[in-house]
Amino acid sequence: MRMKRTAYDLTKTAMMLALALILSIVEAWLLPRGILPIPGFKLGLANVAILVTLYSVGRKEALAVAILRSVVILAFGGNVIGFMFSLLGGVSAWATMSLLSDMEHVSIYGVSMAGAATHAVGQILVAIFVTKTVYVIGYLPYLTLASSFAGALIAFLTIPVVKALDHIGNEMIQ
Amino acid sequence: MPKKDGQSNTSAKALPKRRFRFCLGDVFVIVSILLFCAILIVGTWIYTRKNKNKPPYVRITRDGQVLLEKDLREFSEPMEYRIDGDHGHMVICISSEKVYVKESDCPDKICVHQGDLKKPGDGAVCLPNRVVVEIVAGDEDDTSGKVDVISK
Numbered sequence: 345m346r347m348k349r350t351a352y353d354l355t356k357t358a359m360m361l362a363l364a365l366i367l368s369i370v371e372a373w374l375l376p377r378g379i380l381p382i383p384g385f386k387l388g389l390a391n392v393a394i395l396v397t398l399y400s401v402g403r404k405e406a407l408a409v410a411i412l413r414s415v416v417i418l419a420f421g422g423n424v425i426g427f428m429f430s431l432l433g434g435v436s437a438w439a440t441m442s443l444l445s446d447m448e449h450v451s452i453y454g455v456s457m458a459g460a461a462t463h464a465v466g467q468i469l470v471a472i473f474v475t476k477t478v479y480v481i482g483y484l485p486y487l488t489l490a491s492s493f494a495g496a497l498i499a500f501l502t503i504p505v506v507k508a509l510d511h512i513g514n515e516m517i518q
Numbered sequence: 519m520p521k522k523d524g525q526s527n528t529s530a531k532a533l534p535k536r537r538f539r540f541c542l543g544d545v546f547v548i549v550s551i552l553l554f555c556a557i558l559i560v561g562t563w564i565y566t567r568k569n570k571n572k573p574p575y576v577r578i579t580r581d582g583q584v585l586l587e588k589d590l591r592e593f594s595e596p597m598e599y600r601i602d603g604d605h606g607h608m609v610i611c612i613s614s615e616k617v618y619v620k621e622s623d624c625p626d627k628i629c630v631h632q633g634d635l636k637k638p639g640d641g642a643v644c645l646p647n648r649v650v651v652e653i654v655a656g657d658e659d660d661t662s663g664k665v666d667v668i669s670k
């Protein structure tokens with residue numbers, strides 16, 4: 345009854361990686377660096393792709409998208425510090441999201457917000473490591489709050505994508 | 519074919535349940551985040567309040583090493599402090615009233631956008647250059663000494 349999941353899953357994962365990369369570029373266009381009052385704050389549009397992968401392909405694939413996204417950005421002219429930030433932020437957010445998505449009574453909104461908050465904490469940890477001062481912790485509450493709001497918005501944007509992918513999948517099975 | 523079916527079943531089971539409506543657990547997530555932020559904000563606030571009456575010192579750190587630490591009141595004339603790091607250079611303006619990063623050739627310029635630093639707890643971070651410019655609280659004993667000198 346089901347179609348071959350493996351090839352279909354692989355295609356979806358690859359598509360989501362491409363989407364994550366495109367969304368990173370779109371975000372850089374929409375919100376140039378320095379326009380927002382909180383240093384280091386981003387909407388995290390690329391997280392739409394990671395959430396979609398988590399909900400419609402699987403946990404491992406979502407981790408793969410998160411890691412590969414950072415690697416590809418590094419390969420195409422990113423810097424090492426940026427890579428450390430996005431990798432550690434991405435992996436810590438993934439860990440929280442995959443854990444919470446397993447829990448009862450937590451919707452995609454809670455999953456995304458907690459992921460965004462963890463991303464902020466991960467980023468500040470890298471910042472402490474890079475600057476070797478604890479001063480940067482002063483940014484953490486504001487970064488966490490702003491990121492969590494952004495996380496709720498990201499969840500809202502993710503829902504129609506997951507539904508659309510289901511729809512496409514069902515049509516293919518028929 | 520049965521092999522592929524087996525795989526499809528496991529991958530279907532591994533998928534998280536799709537709860538797309540706001541749930542009770544989300545409230546718990548939000549409350550945790552708010553609590554976390556509140557603790558941090560109160561912590562920083564207590565720190566700032568404790569050091570309100572202490573004299574502001576400027577401290578410039580690169581890679582965890584202090585390059586400059588000096589009482590702001592000693593800068594009667596504004597000066598420009600230059601840093602030439604591995605990644606680029608920075609110019610930091612220091613006067614008795616405020617400190618700010620004037621120039622930096624880092625890509626994001628977050629440190630420049632940070633603006634004026636005036637009281638203890640203020641700071642600007644330049645991650646690409648690994649430089650932190652901050653205002654810290656100096657010793658209170660020092661204040662009385664300084665006032666004495668001036669009043670003489």
